[in-house]
Amino acid sequence: MMMGNLERDVASSVALLDRLPAANVAERMQILAAVSHDLQTPITRMRLRTDLMDDGPERGKLQRDLLEMETLVREGVSFARTLHNAVEEDCKVDLDALLASVAADYADAGKPVTLSGECGTPILTKPRALRRVLCNLIDNALKFAGQADIELRRKPDGGFEIAVLDRGPGIPATELEAVFQPFYRIETSRNRDTGGTGLGLAIARQLAQALGATLSLATREGGGLEANLGMRKAG
Template sequence: MKSFFSRIKNAWPDTLFGRLVLIWLLTFLIGHVLEIGASYTTVLNYQTTKSEYYLSKDIALLVPALEHAQPSERALWLQRMERQDYRYELGAGAAANTIQLTSTRAKEISAALSLALDSRYLISVTAPNTPKELMVLHLPLSDGTPLTIHLNKIALKMPWWGGAIFATQILFLIILTWYALRQAMRPLLRLAEASEALGSSLQCEPIIESGPSEVARAAVAFNAMQRRITEHLAERVHILASISHDLQTPITRMRLRADLLDNGVDNGALRDKLHGDLNAMQVLVEEGIAYARSAHSVNEVPCRVDIDALLDSLTCDYLDDGQQIGLQGKANRVITTRPHALRRIVSNLVDNALKFAEQVEISVMLHTPNLLNISVQDRGPGIPATELDAVLKPFYRLEASRNRSSGGTGLGLAIAQQLSIALGGTLSLSNRDGGGLQATISLPC
């Protein structure tokens, strides 16, 4: 029983459109089958009653005719009175089956024939001789000749045009159901697409507030939620930008005061420490602003980009800067994306890898015809498997080799993660065999 229900569950459509169509069609088919069954039963009962009525009338005419007819004329009478629902037979060999029937219908037919004939005729009912027969009735004539009545099963023939009408109904039902559900589901599809866009870039166009009242209310609520999210994120960026702007002045004053210190041994060391702290504060503020902007949205207009050319240009920039970086693979694909955001993602991953390894390698390949993978690989210390997801969170630093002493603010991977989501892709981290880390960006083509 469990396997039966599990098979039904597996065959159940995943989409709301498919489920509604299936439920609608099953309801129609079950109702139509029940209606056909009821009609068939009604017609069959009517045909049975009519057959029994005419049998009683025919027997009332046939038996007296056979009593007065010559033996040579009896066969002619039997042929004349034969019907589609029953036939007659004379002779002792007619009763091949002697099992008596005592069913309600057998008793009703026997009583009806007895009522149509003289009471001196004793009627018995036996089981059928062939599958086409319903029952066999026996009555002896006055000269002792047995008369056997083979009562056939009534078979109702369905006309061909009934099936054609049923098929036409199904066809029109499918067409009208598809059209009606398509009209009803279109606003929901728009809502789903807008939700995906909002989830990836936190920014999307307001959806049309039309359709059924429930869907229109959902659209109104979604647009209001989108406005609140946009306003909240814009306010966050404004606050961080204001903080960054306000911090510039005290940081600059502190640099000037550090420069005004005497050039003594102690003061020189103190000045270097102050400059190091001020530089760290400056980087932290700038990275915080960058993360806030990446979390808000990517305002860059998408355009068609040759991935191989973009990565080759990025690699050359690092080589010109004296970094050991390599590029493997070819995408041979032009995709629509935001090139500056993609460049920022790869740069963040490369910078993060260069902090822990002397040599970094970028590889690109088509994972599927519609999915592009860009990987940044290093041979550094790697990251514990339990920390691979956590390091993508903002301001998260490991206590081991990849910690604050290695530089950075803990925002590089978080910014890359946010920008990857904004581009409709994903960023995943994994440890390499033999040591090192691999960061993979998966982008739709």
């Protein structure tokens, strides 16, 4: 109960920050980092107080809530930090090699991730941000569907599309856009088991913007989810 409200509060303050002019991204992230950071002190104080409480079910529940709050705050700080540091320089990147290395990292860890398609020419992009976006999408596919297929497609206008596909439960049409909000997670029992904070897609979308790319989700024909990163003509 308590956590539901807190998550909503945090999400709505972040949504509020989102409406400030785009030029103030750095400032917005400082506000988010400051708010998250300042919450750490009272939460720690509350946790110390619970240590003095009588041992009982209420104390355990309170401690679990506080632990969850600590996680949210910590993730909030790191969310702000990531985005703040997102100002990475563009450089020439061999997209085929980058994707192959991402797929190989998962394969090494025993995760079923496949790769198809080719780009053929180097592109101008921010490789660390791109990698992070892809990993967030692949992690979701693995978590909710148990498998991921990466497809690199050339667009007729000379741009590229990187699709991360899965055959899992997908996302209801009405929530395909909402899941990009920070801390938004679909309320189903499957999420309680999978864990996570609900920041992966929010981070991915912000980073996609930094890449000059678009990120969208769609339901696949035959079931499952397609996450699509659209990149403009290679520079």
